[in-house]
Amino acid sequence: MLDEFRGYVRPSGRVGVRNHLLILSVTGLTGPTARRISACLPGSVVIDFPYDGGLLGEDRAAQDRALAGLGSNPNAGAVLLIGANTVRVGKFTELFSVAGTPMTAITLDECGHDAVTLTERGIRAGALLSKVISGLRREPVSLLNLTLGLECGRSDPSSGLVSNPLLGLIADRIVDFGGVAMIGESVEWMGAEHLLAARAATPDVAQKIQAAVDRREGLAVAGGIDLTGNNPGPSNIAGGLSTIEEKSLGNIAKSGSRPIQSVVAWAEAPEGPGFHLMDACSYAPESLTGFSGAGAQLLLFTTGVGNSYVNASAPTIKVGANPETSERLNEQLDYACPAVFSGDMALEQAAEELFVVLVDVASGTRTWGEILGEGGESFSRMGASI
Secondary structure, three states: OOOEEEEEEOOOOOEEOOOEEEEEEOOHHHHHHHHHHHHOOOOOEEEEOOOOOOOOHHHHHHHHHHHHHHHHOOOEEEEEEEEOOHHHHHHHHHHHHHHOOOEEEEEOHHHOOOHHHHHHHHHHHHHHHHHHHOOOOOEEEEHHHOEEEEEEEOOOHHHHHHHHHHHHHHHHHHHHHOOEEEEOOHHHHOOOHHHHHOOEOOHHHHHHHHHHHHHHHHHHHHOOOOHHHHOOOHHHHHHOOOOHHHHHHHHHHHHOOOOEEEEEEOOOOOOOOEEEEEEOOOOHHHHHHHHHHOOOOEEEEEEOOOOOOEEOOOOEEEEEOOHHHHHHOOOOOOEEOHHHHOOOOOHHHHHHHHHHHHHHHHOOOOOHHHHHOOEEOOOOOOOOOO
């Protein structure tokens, strides 16, 4: 039985499945510079946060939480941190130093507000960090060190019948090893929230599950959104889904069967092992960033009719069971099991095969999304800026 993978053990004791040089721009003014630096440093991953000045309240807290989580995700072997001013950058410098991650911080203030100077200094600093982390080596570690984020997008009946239950089996297995797994998309618990609440580890968790659904429904009503026509969306409806309840039953199949330990906010790291829920939006780019910001090193993403989007910080294993999609998207799906949909393979057999793929990717095998450079990050906004 597979019970370990080969990963990078960090000074904090956490384990990365990748060894990225992360170029992290924490102010919108320095995003273009971050992209220029990354273009000169092959293999680097760039995150260019588009906001900063004027963020308020919940927005500010959520964005800072996400940036702190992305910068300390164990897939980042080193961080080149850039920003417009020393106050903003200094806040994150302190956070990342605690984790022991090799890091260099440079600001526009220090470069006389010259983006060309910042680019030059960034390339030199990033090259040095890349050299340092190139000496790190993978070593065998237990699967209990994994944190998984589980996503679905452009779903159809094959998602709810096969692909999502398949991820549920994977989630159960990782939780049983002592690891962490989580799903988000809380509007897609609606109509099935009672099934999740029945698995809550405590009454308080059950109450939070219901509250999360009520809040999302309230936002939709206040915005004049008819969830029947908006979620499922047009592609879901064309694929055969008709109601939010139908979509929700398929979505929560990714959660497996283990007790639900907590409900966390977007990009908030769960405390302790087990299965957790993330109260977050259903839009895949933002949802995936929430998972990687919460510390997930590996993501599994099912699709019915096709969805090429993957996360930048964490390798994203794309899974599908629709026979037509599986044949058409050879360079998008990392694991396809149309034979389960046709009744020619047991779901449990597919779970064994997908688990092998998961361990291989955790140990270094690249996903199609990584090979084709599909990765990105997306940041939620809750309100206006001043």
